[in-house]
Amino acid sequence: xxxxxxxxxxxxIAAEGLSKRFPRVTALDRLSLDIGPGVTGLVGANGAGKSxxxxxxxxxxxxxxxxxxxxxxxxxxxxxxIRERVGYMPEHDCLPPDVSATEFVVHMARMxxxxxTAARERTADTLRHVGLYEERYRPIGGYSxxxxxxxxxxxxxxxxxxxxxxxxxTNGLDPVGRDEMLGLIRRIHTDFGISVLVTSHLLGxxxxxxxxxxxxxxxxxxxxSSTSDFTQTTTTLAVExxxxxxxxxxxxxxxxxxxxxxxxxxxxxGLDTQGLPGAGHILLVxxxxxxxxxLVRDSVAGLGLGLVRMEQRRHHIAEVFRSDEARPxxxxxxxxxxxxxxxx
Amino acid sequence: xxxxxxxxxxxxxxxxxNIGYRAYDGPRLGRAYARRSxxxxxxxxxxxLGRSAKSKxxxxxxxxxxxxxxxxxxxxxxxxxxxxxLPIKYTSFAIYLQAVxxxxxxxxxxxxxxxxxxxxxxxxxxxxPIEHGDYVLAKFAAMASAxxxxxxxxxxxxxxxxxxxxxDFGDQTKWFAQGMVSVLLLSVLFAGLGLVMAxxxxxxxFGVAAVIALLTITYGAVTTVQGIAWSTGSEGAVPYLxxxxxxxxIDGVQxxxxxxxxxxxxxxxxxxxxxxxxxxxVLALIAGSYAVLMRRYRRVGL
Numbered sequence: 001x002x003x004x005x006x007x008x009x010x011x012x013i014a015a016e017g018l019s020k021r022f023p024r025v026t027a028l029d030r031l032s033l034d035i036g037p038g039v040t041g042l043v044g045a046n047g048a049g050k051s052x053x054x055x056x057x058x059x060x061x062x063x064x065x066x067x068x069x070x071x072x073x074x075x076x077x078x079x080x081x082i083r084e085r086v087g088y089m090p091e092h093d094c095l096p097p098d099v100s101a102t103e104f105v106v107h108m109a110r111m112x113x114x115x116x117t118a119a120r121e122r123t124a125d126t127l128r129h130v131g132l133y134e135e136r137y138r139p140i141g142g143y144s145x146x147x148x149x150x151x152x153x154x155x156x157x158x159x160x161x162x163x164x165x166x167x168x169x170t171n172g173l174d175p176v177g178r179d180e181m182l183g184l185i186r187r188i189h190t191d192f193g194i195s196v197l198v199t200s201h202l203l204g205x206x207x208x209x210x211x212x213x214x215x216x217x218x219x220x221x222x223x224x225s226s227t228s229d230f231t232q233t234t235t236t237l238a239v240e241x242x243x244x245x246x247x248x249x250x251x252x253x254x255x256x257x258x259x260x261x262x263x264x265x266x267x268x269x270g271l272d273t274q275g276l277p278g279a280g281h282i283l284l285v286x287x288x289x290x291x292x293x294x295l296v297r298d299s300v301a302g303l304g305l306g307l308v309r310m311e312q313r314r315h316h317i318a319e320v321f322r323s324d325e326a327r328p329x330x331x332x333x334x335x336x337x338x339x340x341x342x343x344x
Numbered sequence: 345x346x347x348x349x350x351x352x353x354x355x356x357x358x359x360x361x362n363i364g365y366r367a368y369d370g371p372r373l374g375r376a377y378a379r380r381s382x383x384x385x386x387x388x389x390x391x392x393l394g395r396s397a398k399s400k401x402x403x404x405x406x407x408x409x410x411x412x413x414x415x416x417x418x419x420x421x422x423x424x425x426x427x428x429x430l431p432i433k434y435t436s437f438a439i440y441l442q443a444v445x446x447x448x449x450x451x452x453x454x455x456x457x458x459x460x461x462x463x464x465x466x467x468x469x470x471x472x473p474i475e476h477g478d479y480v481l482a483k484f485a486a487m488a489s490a491x492x493x494x495x496x497x498x499x500x501x502x503x504x505x506x507x508x509x510x511x512d513f514g515d516q517t518k519w520f521a522q523g524m525v526s527v528l529l530l531s532v533l534f535a536g537l538g539l540v541m542a543x544x545x546x547x548x549x550f551g552v553a554a555v556i557a558l559l560t561i562t563y564g565a566v567t568t569v570q571g572i573a574w575s576t577g578s579e580g581a582v583p584y585l586x587x588x589x590x591x592x593x594i595d596g597v598q599x600x601x602x603x604x605x606x607x608x609x610x611x612x613x614x615x616x617x618x619x620x621x622x623x624x625x626v627l628a629l630i631a632g633s634y635a636v637l638m639r640r641y642r643r644v645g646l
Binding site: 058080081086087088090093096098113125129155160192193 | 364366367368370371372373374375377378381382385394395396399459460463464465467468469470471472473474476
């Protein structure tokens with residue numbers, strides 16, 4: 001059941017001038033954020049301040065300065081109320097091996113305040129939704145990494161929170177498991193009506209999953225915008241053609257023909273075509289509208305070449321940031337928190 | 345799986361159980377309820393309830409031994425003609441069976457706290473409404489209750505036996521009350537010490553060893569030195585030496601205030617004056633254990 005969007009607050013997470021300083025490092029430096037409902041990706045390298053931000057948002061670690069609110073509740077005064085409405089999935093292993101998934105999740109549901117009967121019902125439902133069936137009665141110690149990640153996700157969802165914070169949920173998963181987990185994360189919002197903040201250091205994953213991406217680095221905000229902003233500013237067509245007897249270099253012939261027709265070709269250097277089959281034989285054409293498609297088709301036909309493919313190519317978020325990071329000012333040289341320094 | 349709803353929308357037979365996501369609108373009972381739930385889960389877990397059959401064996405065996413010994417004492421007292429009271433005092437029972445109590449704590453304190461630390465489950469608790477204080481309080485209370493059940497049950501059996509044997513009701517009730525106060529104090533003290541040792545040694549084997557070492561080695565050392573002091577004529581030192589082991593501390597407190605007969609050499613237990621020191625040390629140890637646990641868990645964040 002998808003909940004009415006009007007019930008949700010406009011801002012799921014709001015931070016203003018949020019700083020967290022430890023004696024030797026600055027984990028967050030005057031970070032201001034506004035995150036609405038939906039799936040939001042929080043991207044940053046290790047030590048960028050992602051985990052510190054999550055701790056502050058859960059009301060577990062006071063900010064050195066600045067304010068933050070989760071679901072409209074102030075983190076410094078309403079920590080317990082926030083934690084009742086928010087689910088958290090840690091990055092690291094957190095499951096005891098000697099109990100079954102059912103027992104464990106029931107216990108965690110009760111820790112969230114669910115009465116015993118509701119805890120059992122919600123556990124059965126939630127485990128099924130994350131894709132654990134008969135195996136949920138077996139001890140967790142025998143589970144695969146993918147199944148363990150599902151149990152971790154289930155304990156974060158079992159009390160039907162309004163927001164879940166997922167810390168690196170795809171860590172350690174193989175490509176198939178990764179895709180399944182990302183699909184599941186998408187469903188948490190579309191089917192369950194729960195907003196999601198998901199961290200990752202892989203932009204590509206979040207591009208597919210998130211409505212909105214926030215990038216932090218060295219504790220400061222690098223960029224915050226919706227994924228459609230990132231990927232749909234321009235459309236590029238990737239065109240691949242065959243060679244023929246009259247045109248031994250089909251790609252070159254088409255390039256000349258299109259340039260004469262006044263179509264703008266995009267340089268290959270800035271774009272990642274290495275992963276595509278036939279890289280080097282691909283022309284990237286900037287599409288300005290319907291007529292560009294027709295023009296490409298007519299040019300190919302006119303030259304008597306075979307059209308192998310013509311596809312819309314989305315920019316990857318990574319490219320957007322690559323150009324950002326090229327500007328030296330965008331990357332602050334401030335001290336970066338190292339993983340090992342804060343937990344112990 | 346991620347495709348579950350999509351697939352089921354198209355073909356009804358592919359997923360029989362797909363009923364879609366249901367939101368939860370029921371009550372959320374908050375911190376106090378979560379603390380109670382953690383308490384009862386830990387208390388039940390100490391006796392292996394709600395856990396695997398394997399983990400029930402040891403605690404149930406120890407509990408059985410405690411009750412069986414009490415039952416045998418009762419049977420002997422009732423069977424023997426002309427007895428007017430039980431062959432042992434209520435307060436002496438826990439001292440005699442301290443090895444069983446020590447084993448129980450050594451096995452169950454690490455299970456109560458070390459597991460959460462070792463498998464890093466603690467952050468899951470603290471991402472929920474309960475706070476560090478709630479967690480420590482629930483675990484401490486549960487462990488103390490578990491030891492109290494273990495040590496109190498045989499005392500209750502002795503009392504029931506005494507009443508069945510038609511021994512003097514007034515005397516028996518008074519002694520029984522004293523015995524219960526004594527085992528209550530013992531339970532809280534031992535639970536605190538056991539939990540501290542376990543919380544500081546997350547690896548289970550070490551935790552077990554540390555608790556056994558704390559309880560038995562100190563007792564062995566104290567009684568040995570007491571014996572030497574006694575036989576070399578320095579009786580005055582005997583009561584003070586008892587301050588250095590948990591079980592002799594309890595012995596001292598109950599000798600001074602709860603009408604117990606001391607197990608110290610020559611029955612040379614502390615009087616009321618030194619007894620106050622004993623009581624203060626016991627209370628300080630309990631408060632100290634609690635403080636150490638609070639400190640330990642304040643450092644365990646996410």
